[in-house]
Amino acid sequence: MNDDKISSIKAIDAALRLDGNPARVKEFYAQWAKNYDSDVGDACYSGPAIAAKLLSQHVADRAARLLDAGCGTGQVGRELQALGYSVIDGFDLSPEMADQATSTGVYRRVVGDIDMMRALEDFPGSDYDALLSIGVFTLGHVPPEALAVLAQLLRADGVLLVSTRSHYYEQTDFQQQVDALLDCGQLALEQVIWDAPYNHDGEAHYWVFRILG
Ligand SMILES: C[S@@+](CC[C@H](N)C(=O)[O-])C[C@H]1O[C@@H](n2cnc3c(N)ncnc32)[C@H](O)[C@@H]1O
Structure with a gap:
């Protein structure tokens, strides 16, 4: 294995050892932003392609x-x-990371320095038709409670699509959060793809929810 490959695997492993503290997560990604695309490319990261294709089946x-x-x-x-x-x-x-996204030219608007847990303050009154969050419900990044926040950024009947790394699903109460949102009638579950490809190091589940009015 060459040195570049070793360093990309180290970066991905280090991301999984984050502790969910937004200041530390931010610092980590500030360092990784320039090499992120090539590193996750080396790791055969397929989350974005799978998620976009799945979205197209629902929107x-x-x-x-x-x-x-x-x-x-x-x-x-x-x-x-x-x-x-x-x-x-x-x-x-x-x-x-947001600056890199801006430079792709594919976004209408990109905003950096937004903590998902506080997104309702930064995107008040949002009524998006669909929302994706891929590679974020992963150990050391955001807690399962973020799912309820994201649901509130969508219009009624909107589509919410998230990936969960398998070890995140196993080691957090994500399923209980889902059950609570389904039970209270906020979301309906349209589809889950279990154990689908994610990267060289493992699989992820891909969840598609519909926002109930
Ligand atoms: C593994 S990357 C995935 C990026 C992109 N979605 C992709 O699939 O390539 C995880 C991203 O989540 C962001 N992130 C982590 N915690 C966050 C939070 N609390 N609020 C918003 N973004 C967060 C990181 O800054 C990083 O850009």
Whole structure:
């Protein structure tokens, strides 16, 4: 294995050892932003492509207003644009990652320095048609409670699509959060793809929810 590959695997492993403290997560991604795309490319990261294709099976309208939550460098936006979607906004905790997303040119608007847990303050009155959050429900990043926050950024009947790394699903109470949102009638579960490809190091589950009115 060459040195570049070793360093990319180290970066991905280090991301999984974050502790969910927004200041530390931010610092980590500030350092990683420039090499993120090549590192996750080396690791065969397929989350954005799988998510965009899955979204296209639930949202036919290519003019739908989409929000990419935790957009990182913009990989999800690029995949969505390739499928014909044209109205894509994004936000991320890391200004450096958000700058990379802006430079892709595929987003209508990208905002950095946004903590998902506080997104309702930064995006008041949002009524997006669909929202994706890929690679963010992963250990050391955001807690399962973020799902309820994201749901409130969508209009009634909107589509919420998130990935959960398998070990995140196993080691957090994500399923209980889902059950609570289903039980209270806030969300309906349209589809889950269990144990689908994610990267060289493991799999993820891909969840599609519908917002109930
Ligand atoms: C593994 S990257 C995934 C980026 C992109 N979605 C992708 O699929 O390439 C995780 C991203 O989540 C962002 N993130 C972590 N915690 C966050 C939070 N509390 N609020 C918003 N973004 C967060 C990080 O800054 C990073 O850009």
